[in-house]
Amino acid sequence: MWKFILRRLLIMIPQLFILSIIIFLMAKAMPGDALTGKQMDPKADAKRIEEIRKQMGLDDPVPVQYVHWIKNISHGDWGVSYTHKTPVLDVIGDRIWNTIYLGIATLILTYLIAIPLGILSGRHNDSWVDKLITGYNYIGYATPIFIFALIVLFVFGFKLEWFPTGGTVDPQAVPGTFGYFMSKVYHLILPTLSGALIATVTTVQYLRNEIIDTKIKDFVRTARSKGIPNSKVYNRHILRNSLLPIAAFMGYEITGIVVGSIFVESIFGYPGIGQLFVKSVLLRDFSVVNALVIMTSFATLLGTLLSDIILSAVDPRIRIE
Structure with missing residues (x-):
């Protein structure tokens, strides 16, 4: 390993x-x-x-x-931002944690939504529940994330005024207090929801297909012929084997969420590296642009490595040598 x-x-x-x-x-x-x-x-x-x-x-x-x-x-010198007149690493460092918080929250919410929906759709395929979830997937596939984010922002931010429409925290919040933490969470809800609801469609469809394919395999039929209860067949055989590719796909999901944050952060005015990237391109601040692309590419390569490691860890039949 x-x-x-x-x-x-x-x-x-x-x-x-x-x-x-x-x-x-x-x-x-x-x-x-x-x-x-x-x-x-x-x-x-x-x-x-x-x-x-x-x-x-x-x-x-x-x-x-x-x-x-x-x-x-x-030598560790990424240059100076022409726009901000400060070192590139300082400019990125001020924003990268916002993107990390958004990415972690989006990833957690994505799996909290996608795994139950995928299990329901795969276990009860061709039922009205499956058709409803599949319809949601089709809509999610057809809707670009920037369009969906604009709709969410317009409805819940401007029309209903339930959530803030920009920033990461209330300017009046005192750092280090519980109110400051809750304000950060409050500002994360809309961007996280927008990214997660679109990101779930791939995982839901993939898990659904895996469960349907696994249900008709020989080892599942053998388990049922031995009189094993249906719930144990699903939990110990079908679900366990169907979740392996989903676990391995986690590394790629992380990369996809980072890339998707470019649109989400720009639309919601969320000051992360995605918004910084767009502004830097428009202002021709290439020292920042180059650094962000290199760092994102490195994260992509690490995500690929992480997927291989996770697959080896969760599946005892696979050992990376």
Whole structure:
């Protein structure tokens, strides 16, 4: 197991290196740079802007800029945000915990909803319950997350005014108090609900199909022929085997939730790394954009590794060597 994990971690190094080249070239291919916005200001001095561009090395050849960027990263220097005028890691550090809280809450709610629905749909397939849940899945598949989030925000935030429409905490809340904690939870409800209700559809459908396929396998028929009660057949044989792929899929779910947070955070005005990414792209703050993409890619690779480890841990028939 440890050899496998070490080998996978070592493989990530060339993967991230190749990815860094692609990310850097794509950023450079975009029109403009961090100083473009200043050129739109009629009061801006064009000569001064050109001097700043040379000082920042933005006029250097692309390979030179890339080598300089990689050298800085290897020393823990991710550069300075052109927009915030502070180190990139400080900008990301102020927001990453908000995204982590949102991701954990969304993941927990996703499984709390998806697993019971998947079990009901698979166990009672072709019933009216199954048709109702399948209809919910079809609607979820057909609805983009940003459309669904806008509807949730409009109905529960603006029309009914049940929940706040932006931010992470009430400005008047005192840090460290119970009221401050509850305010954080209160601001998490709408973004979490929007992300979870869409994220559940894949897990529900996958679990439903696994249960239906497992019900007709030989070992299940053998268990029933021995007179084992139907509840034990489902719990010990069907459900246990059907949940294995769901457990292994958890690593990918984490990655998907992080990516989906870009839309959710932007719509709900939730100051996380998703919202930061969108703003940084619009403002051509490529030092922040590059850092976020690299970090997200690394999280994706770790999620893939985590899925393999979970599958090996929950299924004794599989051992990673």
